[in-house]
Amino acid sequence: MVQSFHNNQPIYLQIVQRLCRQVLRGELGAGDKLPSVRDLAVQMGVNPNTVQRVYTELERLEVAETRRGLGTFITEQENRLQRLREELMEQQIKNFIHDMREMGFDAEEIVDGVQKALKNS
Amino acid sequence: MSEHIIEFQNVFKKYPGQIALKDISFTLPRHKIIGLVGPNGSGKSTLLKLTAGLLHPSNGSVRVNGQEVNRRIAAEVAYLSELDVLYPFYTVDETIKFYAGMFVDFDEVKAKEMLSFMQLDQTKKVKDLSKGNRGRLKIILVLARRVPLVLMDEPLSGLDPLVRDSIIKSLISYLDLSEQTVIITTHEVTEMEPILDMVVAVQNGNIQGIAEVDEIRSKYGKSLVEWMKETLVS
Known part of the structure; x- marks a missing residue:
């Protein structure tokens, strides 16, 4: 494999x-x-x-x-793994926001879009 | 111990009527899997044979493991030829014994282990083996030697995908990179890429580039094939 x-x-x-x-x-x-x-x-x-x-x-x-x-x-160290969880989430969200801003979306639109997508998923 | 496993210094190689290598100088580090890539007739095999002591440079010097290369370098180098070099009348087992007799560093136990890993029948004669199984046997014969340098000339060429996959797996399983360095010429670049540390691009008797595969990816965001297309100008 x-x-x-x-x-x-x-x-x-x-x-x-x-x-x-x-x-x-x-x-x-x-x-x-x-x-x-x-x-x-x-x-x-x-x-x-x-x-x-x-x-x-x-x-x-x-x-x-x-x-x-x-x-x-x-x-x-459980707390290190907890921190890893937060770090990776933060990183992923940062990338996402960066991409969205580059496409011209503002904060409100981004939050709206995410909420809609979450409801549908 | 020399820091580099291979050192070429101003190496020229001429064959009657043509120049195979033109004033080549480079070094390669130890403990890596290194791919030698380039079009047919670029000088890859010549480079490998010079390293194995099977050819002598027309000019310049080739050193392996700190020693000037001559025919006796065979004690330090395992070489897999792209040609069929096995005796057809030997069985697989006899071939293994023959190699064990020829090279003091040959590890028969490891060879037997690899035979069962590759599911080769020891009692079969070489001439009755399929091309794929002959390819597998050739791999076993070089990987069972405890030498600092392993050279493989086109180990995947002409073999089906399953055999190619089992050969790549056996490389990962049986190479000892803490002791060994491997140089492989190949056209199957995409398949080889995950196991290569470095690549050397050769064309028209020149070295066009030497690079770490990780660097090609992180610096240029490219696969090896894309890098080659740019490095090997047509």
Whole structure:
């Protein structure tokens, strides 16, 4: 099950995003062990160096931690994961607002549009 | 230990009546999967053969793992030819034993493991294998060697999608990137892209560009194929 990636972003960042989303959805919980570098590489059909970069990036974000000889784990700091949730939401909304403003919508129209869309979804 | 796995310095390679490489100088880092791309006849295979010690430069120097390349570099380099080089009358098992006898670094246990991963029948003769299975066997023979540098000339060419996929998977599973560097010439760029760290674009005997795949994506927002179209001017 090799996954596909889009072109405008490094693959490692796309995998970081996917893993973060799995954490938000609760598919990966605090303290869960992540696959070994090689296993995830095979699973995703990517270079092991790329996965190593993913884990380094997750550590930098303090979302995961590597324990020597044991592997890489999602952090047990629940508040960090809570913060991740807020950060990703904030980021996504910022991008959305930026795009909407670029198309000439004002704040009221944006809020209106979102409420309508939410009702219909 | 030299910082670079490969160093080319002012390398010329002439064949009778034509120049294959024109004054090429570059270095490549260790522990990466590097794609060598470019049109047919661009000089990719020549570059690989010079690195493997199968050809001698007309001028300039080629160093691998800090050593000047000559025929004895075969002890440090595993080379997969684009041609069919296996003895047709050997069985798969005999082929493995033959390679184990030829190269002291050949890991028979790893080879056997890969045989079952690829579901190859050890008792079959090479001449009775399908083209796909011969392709798989060739991959096993280079990946079972514990060498710092692995060179593969067109390992995917002419094989069906399933075989190509199993070969890419076996690369991910069995390469040891903490010890090894791999250079692969390929035309199947889109398929290879997820496993490449770097690419070297070759055309008309020149190096047109060397880049990190991540950088091509983040800096230019491009896929490898788009980058190649721009780098390889027609």
